Amino acid sequence: MTAGAGSPSPAAVGTGGRDSRLGPLIISLFALYARREHNWLSVASVIRLMADLGVEGQAVRSAVSRLKRRGVLHGERHDGAAGYALSEGTLEVLEAGDVRIFERHRAAADDGWLVVVFSVPESERDKRHALRTALTRLGFGTAAPGVWVAPGILADETRRTLQRLELTPYVDIFTGDHFAFGDLKAKVREWWDLDELTVLYAHFLDRYRQVSERAATGAVPPREAFGIYLPMLTEWRRLPYRDPGLPLSLLPPGWKGETAGALFEELDRTLREPAREHALSVIHTP
Numbered sequence: 001m002t003a004g005a006g007s008p009s010p011a012a013v014g015t016g017g018r019d020s021r022l023g024p025l026i027i028s029l030f031a032l033y034a035r036r037e038h039n040w041l042s043v044a045s046v047i048r049l050m051a052d053l054g055v056e057g058q059a060v061r062s063a064v065s066r067l068k069r070r071g072v073l074h075g076e077r078h079d080g081a082a083g084y085a086l087s088e089g090t091l092e093v094l095e096a097g098d099v100r101i102f103e104r105h106r107a108a109a110d111d112g113w114l115v116v117v118f119s120v121p122e123s124e125r126d127k128r129h130a131l132r133t134a135l136t137r138l139g140f141g142t143a144a145p146g147v148w149v150a151p152g153i154l155a156d157e158t159r160r161t162l163q164r165l166e167l168t169p170y171v172d173i174f175t176g177d178h179f180a181f182g183d184l185k186a187k188v189r190e191w192w193d194l195d196e197l198t199v200l201y202a203h204f205l206d207r208y209r210q211v212s213e214r215a216a217t218g219a220v221p222p223r224e225a226f227g228i229y230l231p232m233l234t235e236w237r238r239l240p241y242r243d244p245g246l247p248l249s250l251l252p253p254g255w256k257g258e259t260a261g262a263l264f265e266e267l268d269r270t271l272r273e274p275a276r277e278h279a280l281s282v283i284h285t286p
Contacts, residue, residue, distance in 0.1 A: 021234065022055065022063045027072065028234045030086050031094045033279045039091070040076055042083040045283045052227050052278075092164060096157065100240045101233075102268070104261050107151035109247045114155050115174040116140065116148045124170075131167050139244025141191030149191055150244050188250045197243050201256035204239065205263060208232055212263055215270040222278035229267070229275035236264050 029049060034041045046064065047057045064084060067073045073084040086094070116135060120128040138158055140148040150158065152175050162168050178184050188194070211228055214220060220228065243257050251257070 022059060023067055024234050024237075025053065025055075025230060026050070026060070026063055026067060027090075028230055028237070029279075030073070030084070032230070032233070033276070033283060034086060035091070035094070037283060039085045040078055040083050041283060042078070042081045044081070045285075046084070048282050049226070049279060052223060053231065096160065097237065100157075101237050104240065104245070104265075105153055106245045107153045107247050109249050111247070112152035112175055112177050114150045114152050114158060115143075115176070116150075116158065116171055117174070118146055118148075118171045120170050127167065127170060130165060131170060134161055134165055134167065137241050139241050141188070143187075143191055151246060154244055185250045188246060192246070194252065197239075198252070198256055200239060200242065201260040204235060204260050205256065207235075208263060208267060212266050212270070215267065218270075220271065220274065222274040222281070225271045225274035226278040229271040232264075232267055232271070
């Protein structure tokens with residue numbers, strides 16, 4: 001396909017199978033379209049849809065194989081056709097992620113804080129790594145070794161995640177307020193890399209602001225909408241996890257996360273359905 005005026009080039013996702021974004025793109029494809037299709041997509045439809053992003057079939061097959069080895073996908077045949085389905089664990093993660101991605105929540109100053117303290121025996125270092133990975137993906141900041149902090153609004157999601165990963169024996173979770181000492185706004189800058197987040201949000205805005213202006217006119221046909229929407233969603237979906245919804249009062253003035261979030265919502269509103277129309281036309285073609 002040819003990218004529309006002001007839209008990112010589909011070739012940017014890479015065609016060699018080594019690009020680290022190819023796996024996430026395929027996960028987004030299954031998350032968006034397989035779950036409503038009995039959690040299954042044929043190999044042929046995945047290859048055709050990824051071709052619309054400029055990705056060669058062999059690169060797609062290699063990336064799918066890697067996802068299968070990681071337990072993200074598993075092979076199934078439907079009516080004699082080869083295909084793949086999302087694993088049960090991946091479905092649980094995606095379901096939880098839907099809320100974080102599509103229902104942005106911003107904490108207020110009076111929502112308090114969530115503090116996670118963990119201790120893992122040296123003989124179980126793999127659990128320590130799993131805990132750090134899980135907390136990082138939830139958007140926690142590091143206050144001190146073994147002490148992680150997040151806005152209080154993440155309490156339920158954190159509890160469910162640690163239960164699902166069977167990490168609760170190593171963890172204590174507390175909720176409360178920052179009582180003393182020091183400037184909390186300065187501490188937030190220590191606990192989270194706000195400069196890096198600002199750069200990521202600025203990149204998203206620069207890449208997609210012009211696309212939004214064109215999409216708002218309804219001038220983007222379904223195939224092109226798909227070619228924009230899937231990479232856009234894939235790029236966006238990591239950001240709500242890096243930014244856990246910190247109170248605006250503790251963030252720099254003019255926080256780009258708010259502007260980027262509004263842009264994502266606009267792109268989702270204008271491109272989701274035409275992109276889905278194209279995807280289903282391919283999925284349902286024998």
